[in-house]
Amino acid sequence: MATPFFSIVTPVYDPAPRDLQATVDSVLAQTFTDWEWIVVDDASPNPEVLAVLRSAAQAEPRIRVRERDSNGHIVRASNDALERATGEWVVLLDHDDLLEATALERVAEAIAGSPGVGYVYTDEDKIGPDGTLTGEFRKPEWSPERLRHQMYLGHLSALRHDLVRRVGGFRAGFDGSQDHDLALRVTELGDPVVHLPEVLYHWRIVPGSTAGDTTAKDYASEAGLRAVRDHLDRVGRAQDRVVMARIAHTYRTIRHLDPRTLVSVVIPTRGAHGLAWGVERCFVLDAVLSLLAHTDHGLLEIVVVYDSDTPDDVLSSLRETCGEALVLVEYARPFNFSEKCNLGYVRASGDVVVFLNDDVEIQSESFLEQLCAPLEEPGVGMTGARLTFSDGTIQHAGHSYYADQFVHTLHGALDEDPGPFGALVVDREVSGLTAACVALRREVIDEVGGFWTFLPSNFNDVDLSYKVRSTGRRLVWLADVHATHFESRTRVSTVHEWEHRAILERWGTPEHDLYLPGV
Structure with a gap:
């Protein structure tokens, strides 16, 4: 050449x-x-x-x-x-x-x-x-x-x-x-x-x-805001809004979800109770209540995949809370998170399916709208939320895959920390997303085959992330779509060596993460 x-x-x-x-x-x-x-x-x-x-x-x-x-x-x-x-x-x-x-x-x-x-x-x-x-x-x-x-x-x-x-x-x-x-x-x-x-x-x-000073040239931030606004108009997202993010020269998109979209939320559970923030709670019920309180989307279906030993009073409370929006699916086999998610998907009717752990509490307004709307854009295959621990530190800001490791990006950082070069402030592509809270369109799940049931507990979301990326679609982490994750309050997680070996043999890792190589 x-x-x-x-x-x-x-x-x-x-x-x-x-x-x-x-x-x-x-x-x-x-x-x-x-x-x-x-x-x-x-x-x-x-x-x-x-x-x-x-x-x-x-x-x-x-x-x-x-x-x-x-x-x-x-x-x-x-x-x-x-x-x-x-x-x-x-x-x-x-x-x-x-x-x-x-x-x-x-x-x-x-x-x-x-x-x-x-x-x-x-x-x-x-x-x-x-x-x-x-x-x-x-x-x-x-x-x-x-x-x-x-x-x-x-x-x-x-x-x-x-x-x-x-x-x-x-x-x-x-x-x-x-x-x-x-x-x-x-x-x-x-x-x-x-x-x-x-x-x-x-x-x-x-x-x-x-x-030397990220607050310098405020006129530049204003010009950048207009540039992004025009960009949204050009790519067919005229109903979305753009505002300043919390550090200079970064922006936030407030998105519009087509109200005709049926969203199914699949929640695996065994109806566990426990303490969070010093209060006894039924995790799945509180998760559903917080979800309903933080969305205005009308076409909503709640698919709860419950273990056979789930207390009857929990199921009754869910029926009372969700009414006709509730779909109950009994699961009578030994624990397999992947299988429970797949079973919930089979029973779901939504154009978009959200997989959500039962040990979460939704924090941000218009949670489902903001989580699901990016899937309307060509090329976006899966979206995920910002998850924080009960102490306010970061639990999930995307996955990073490198040097045979599969880790939560910036795990344990303070929630108010902007992260390196604003990584915790802006929506961005990531290598993977946690299945504790992800959204996908139905046709994408069909194409990749759902969760890999060979991995009942760990790394099934890593596998799903790799499969979605292998189709050429992007995985997007959303900085302002926020939930608290009371991780491991309903089940003690143990990572086995065979699980790590299985995911490595199936996909491997690059030397450096593709999207945060310096972290």
Whole structure:
């Protein structure tokens, strides 16, 4: 294949001349030589800035400088650069950041190895005033749900030029989040997105930069909010709403579930009682009560798969609570969680089926609506909730699979902790989801065959997660769909070596988790 020709695009406005010179040096040091650098000075007030740029252009003909007479802000300056770019690929570089010497070479190799690719992004870190490198961000594999809620692609981004032209370049009015808006529009076109898992870009920490202060540039958050709103309209989710999440530059989607969707909630139980938060409770009854109190969805079916020794008074209370929405399914065999879930599914009628443990208490409003609505989008195969222990720490924020391990991501973190790079704040793709609370469309369950009954207790959700992902569908963890999980209050869980061996032999694991490789 012919090697790509890169157009590096950099709008410049009043960086420290020393930092700008370091950026110039990092471009000139590239081991890959088929590039041009289009630099647009946006009327920087410091004359030393233009002196650095003019000197660089005089010494290197591949550097072309456009000098604006007036300040037009970053979108206009960036579009000025795009208009002059001639390469098949556009590479975005800020005016005071640094490229690794092999950055363009490695991106070119990624393009050559991925026919039809439209977007390549790399890992990054931060560089301090003293040159110290910190804050390494090992990014997930292509994660469109996370991109919707956070511009995680960031630096280094390389975009195929014809796609950038097709969407019209950067859009006026999105200064500060112009790259997020562009990334959403380009990736919506459907061309493959490739992650190059190497730190090839160093993001400089300067006063007022979001590299050093995530609260900086509030106007950028507002622009990002509008970018996501427009994105939702374009992808057919006009009834969804988008609001700011709890840290800057992250967003939350409040989704609309089609009221015509019949949702079946399958709850395996043996009707156990116990203490939670110092109060005696019947777990399954309280789970159902909390579920009904936190949903307004009308088409709802509760399928309770109960052991034969479940107390009669528990079943009577369920009938009284659920009325005609209740489907009771007796289970008279030795404990097998997978089999109980499958049996419940067979008796369920819903378009969407939610599998829910009996030892949960729903916390967030519109719980079922928010859990199930993402399944209306093409490519989403399974969704899962944020589960916290009774002490408020994280029990489930997705599964991570790596190095022969299957673990709950960020297990035990404080609920208020945003997590690394906002991982506990935003909806995002994950490797797996716990069967304690998941939702799937009926046709997906049919396609993958439900739960693997060979695993009666542990890792059956790992197997289900792998099977759904094997169909090409995505698994989405929802940061604001929240329940408390009184884990192991109704059954003591013991992991056996044969279970671990069975799931490893069936699926294996990558060396690093696909979606949180740095955790």
